[in-house]
Structure formats: C-alpha cells, structure tokens
Amino acid sequence: MNKGNKAELRILSRSENIGLARLTAAGFASQLDFSLTQLEEIKMAISEAVTNSIVHGYGEEEGEIKIVMAIENECLTIDVTDSGSGISTEEGDREEKMGTDGLGLIFIRNFMDRVTIESKAGQGTTIRMVVCVGKEGTSSTGVAPHD
C-alpha cells in the first residue's frame, strides 16, 4: 500500500509549459504501479486539461495554472486550476469548448476513472481527474495496417 504523497506545480499559461506539466505528472504518477499505457493516458489527460486552461481559460491573457497532484492508496488525483474566464452555467457547457470540438474532454473522460469540472464565470475553472492503478488499459485497437 502506497503511503501517499503530494506535489504542486505552478506554471504560466504558455504553451511551452505544457510539456513540463506532462513530464511532471508522469514522473509523479510513476510512484504508483501504473502500466506504460496508463502513464501515456495520464500525460494525455493533463496535456488536454492544461491546454484548456491556456486556450479557453486565459485566451490572449497570461495567467497562472496550478497543478496539484496527490497519491492516496492506489489512486492519483490531479487538479488543474486556472483563474481565467471560467464559464457560468447559463453560458452552457464548458465541456463543449475543450480541445478539438470537445475531443480533449473525450480523451480525459476515457482515460481517467473520474472527472469533475468546476467553473464560475470570471473566477476560473478546476478540472479534477482521478485514476487508479489496475484500470484495464485497452492497448489493442484491432486496426491492422494496410500493408
């Protein structure tokens, strides 16, 4: 049983920092016995969440993105928080704005075990992602090359 751990990373909302967020999250996650497939999925999920904060949270503005990572038992929780534009419930679903026509959120939801999004207009957004060791990865796609 893992004893638990916690780490925090604060980055400016610049695209060159996305890779740092990915590598930091993957490095922290490697304290648990995630498969290589799961580590790739964690990298993808955090990349999408940070990209969302940069593109939709801050847009042309520059702000801070806080990434809090915590290990408890066999699960990893990652909170990605920005203080950007946020969105009110009246404005519609923030999820529709994420990634390529919502593709970013599709990846997050498929790769993480639990996802919650809290957002308020003018105050920012927090995406909480939880993934636990042992989730069955689907490494095979069943797609064969046309050779």
Added chain:
Amino acid sequence: MVDTEKNNEIFIIRLKGDIDLHSSGKIKDAISWELDKNRDISVILFDFKEVSFVDSTGINILYRGIRNMDRRGGVVVLSSISEHIKKVLTMAGIVGLVRVYSSEKTALKSLKNSPWRRLKNE
C-alpha cells in the same frame, strides 16, 4: 517538429517529437504553405515514426489535412503509428477516415502500386 518532402503528387509530412499546442501552430503553418504553393498535391502522407506524443491539438492537424484533401478529391494516409497513438486516433475517428501503413516505405510502395484515385474509391 516537422520535416516535409514533396514526391510528385504525394506530400510527405514527417512529424517529430511532441505534437501539442506548442508545436501544432508551426506545423500547421508549414503544411498550409506547402499545400497553397503546390496545387497538384493529391495525397498527404503523415509519418509518425519520430512522434513521441500527440494530443487533440495534434489531431486537429490531421483533420485539417483530411478536409483539405477532401476538397481536392485527394486522400490522407498515415504510417508508423504506435499502439497508443493508434488508440488515440481511433477514439478521434481518424482511423476510419484514412489508410494506415506500418512504415513510410510501405505506404509509398502501396501508393505507387495502387494509384490514390483507386484508394479513394475502395
């Protein structure tokens, strides 16, 4: 980030490293410039041999390529994709829209043996 080569009507795009928000802008610009300059391009071959990571902003590049070729009546093919990237492209619905080859070499060989116009109708 990207290395491009024009081989007659085939536009080869060799993607490199991490394809995310940071790199996708420059890649899009490089591709758009070549496509605008060379109206005879009918096939885009994206090779993933040296790609270590791709997210939804990278996938957007493929969508744009597919849309562009569709307008020209051409096709997009992919080569050298890893299992993880294949999974991501499948979830994004890309794999159903394009042909996938194990390597750039086999893709080019196939394209030469089987003209792209026939691929389009298969």
